[in-house]
Amino acid sequence: MKKKVLTVDDSRTIRNMLLVTLNNAGFETIQAEDGVEGLEVLEDANPDVIVTDINMPRLDGFGFIEGVRRNEKYRAVPILVLTTESDAEKKNRARQAGATGWIVKPFDPAKLIDAIERVTA
């Protein structure tokens, strides 16, 4: 079965890049535009892994991760955070919120897929 990835990013550009990369690598992709939408679609999406941005309107990545971790069903789902550069403080906050790992932007397809495979069986 195809693995499902939920991508949460407010940038159409990044969302599309994730979509193309993930689809090419044989993943099924579900998209959300911000943390609020991410939490809304979470139940139906039932993702195997989540990739989320940090800076987003309405609900940022930190809040989104906390929301996912509060959800009994998804509290153990791997969450990868997109960070622009190796920003230690942001990584730290993301980890405290419950992120599993991170992907440094700009990502190349190999890097993204590698990170996803690291956290999924």
Next chain:
Amino acid sequence: MDMNEIKEIFFQECEEQLAELESGLLKLNDGDRDPETVNAVFRAVHSIKGGAGAFGLDDLVAFAHVFETTLDCVRSGKLEPGQDVLKVMLKSADVLADLVSASRDGGSVDESRTRGLVKELEALAHGELPSASGHDAPKPAAKPAPAAAPAPKAETPKPTDDSGFQPIPFTFDGFGEEEEPVIEGSTYEVVFKPRRELYSKGNEAALLLRDLSRVGEMSIACDTDALLDLDKMDPEESYFSWKISVKTTKSEDDIRVVFEFAEWDCDLEVKFADEASSDEEQPMRPVPFDLSILDDAPSAEDEDKQAEHGSDQTVAEAVSAAETATSIAKAAGAAARAAERKESAAAAAAAAQNNAAAAAASAGQTIRVDLDRVDRLINLVGELVINQAMLSQSVIENDATGTSSINMGLEELQQLTREIQDSVMAIRAQPVKPVFQRMSRIVREVADMVGKQIRLVTEGENTEVDKTVIDKLAEPLTHMIRNAVDHGIESPEKREAAGKNPEGTIKLTAKHRSGRILIELQDDGAGINRERVRQKAIDNDIIAADANLSDDEIDNLIFMAGFSTADKISDISGRGVGMDVVKRSIQALGGRISISSRPGFGSTFTMSLPLTLAVLDGMVVTVAGQTLVVPLTAIVETLQPEASAIHSFGASQRLISIRNSFCPLVDVGRVLNYRSTQANPVEGVALLVESEGGGQRALMVDAIQGQRQVVIKSLEANYTHVPGIAAATILGDGRVALILDVDAVVAASRGQSLRPEMSLAATG
């Protein structure tokens, strides 16, 4: 979708982000201190940077990065966004916009400007205020510590004893033993002890070990000593640790990088060990590690291998047992909680669903549609309108009684068509905001260039108008703004001398008025210098030296071709484009422009534009056997002149008296050269129209056929520009009719005749 399409999306998104950035900065400039405004500004730059990085647009990334860093200081409260700071930021936003365009369209940017701003931004980020006025940099405000997110609390599992379940001790001792395979390279000893946080963040020891096995040949031992009896076990706790020895040609860093995501949530020891000692001091029985079972479907090759080496089986069991232990523990806890929480969970789920629905409803739902599709739809609806009109006409011609049900159906059809048309037009309607926003940049730049202090105030930015109108509005508006800054507003010294605020104000207003959009550009400058304008017009042979002109007429001279009041051609507005070009482009949009000015108090330019360029409410009239359409918006009233109301004036001028005032009579057929002699006004109909100058004229036509909405077909696109004619349309009976350019006809009647070679001899 390929990368080029995504890049296209990226640039579209950049435009939106830039608009967001600018409006946010302007809000901050007006004293808005809403954290969400700062966040939005930050996000805009951040987003541009992120996308630019993906496409390797290094210049853009570099500048966005510096900008973002400074914005982050504002966001975190380290930097107070005062006027000086915002000035730098607004300029940076302009440079960012330039960099985006340069990345998209090629071309270069002003590098020295970019470098200068990078320096200014960096200085701001380091707490230096742009004005070296000596006051201390604000102390960094204490940053609120990020709210530590509590890891999901583990519930205490319910004792399972009441089910009669007898706890049985289990251990992980006794799993297979294997000789360590010998390979080249160095050996590292890794001790890996995950903490419970590692699991609660979605990391998984088995996956990490799998990754480690890819670094080199490894043997592994699991330490299960910490494991408690099942009844005492916390399913969320981490009880296992692993001791691994890895034989690899790679470095220690390559091993550490495996645990990159987990290093904070585990105790990790990696040390170099030479082979001899590692063999001797192995306290636990090493288990060769094969994690192929983690893959969803083991390959045939793997299975073969397993068949060959029966001992591998044990390894697999060992690992799967380790895995099951964790998952059993997790499952047990989850089951216990599930039972307990079933009810509340159901309630929560229902609530969540309600919330989701509410959120979805409240969030503005929009879709993105390619403009071509909308245009196609509009064209089709245009055809539909024409078709409906033709159908109505032929039914009326064939059924004079007008009682049949066909007529009723037709009326409904007409109404529906009209509604469809309105709805389709609404799709294209866009607020004028983006254009207005662009103007604020122009004001900033030009004011900087000429050393004036000018504030742009905008009003009614959300007024909506057809997208094509907006697109075509930018250019004339830009030119007018430049003019207002360059010529309209005086220098700060002059203003002070005149007792005015040294900072000039330009006000840009948009509003709807009677089916048109009215755009006003008002400056509080010196107003039109009528003496100079008049002299200039005489010098340029635009008017005769002894012409007697009203103030209003003098003001309107600036719209004449070949007129420019600036004594010297400046960089800003003197690019060989005069107000006549502005006027022409406004007219090409079916609009009118006029000026009113008060010496010492400033000037106001008023533009009135149609809301759409696709349809027009018109009055269909007959002139010398030709069918013409007069835009309804221009017509004030229609009347049947009486002989007694007509007065001759001069050789060929005639006036009509309407309610005790005189109004020049314009014979449309004569102006358009449809006929060489004046028609008898008493036999025709007069259309009282208001021209752009505000004066009224009576247009003489032979008869009125009716009033209807017509679909505008550009004459310029299909034929060529014809003076006096704005566009063409197709009538219900399939005939082509020309749409009258009222202002041009009125102007022509004032003696500025339409160029004869271009005038109409006859039209089909």
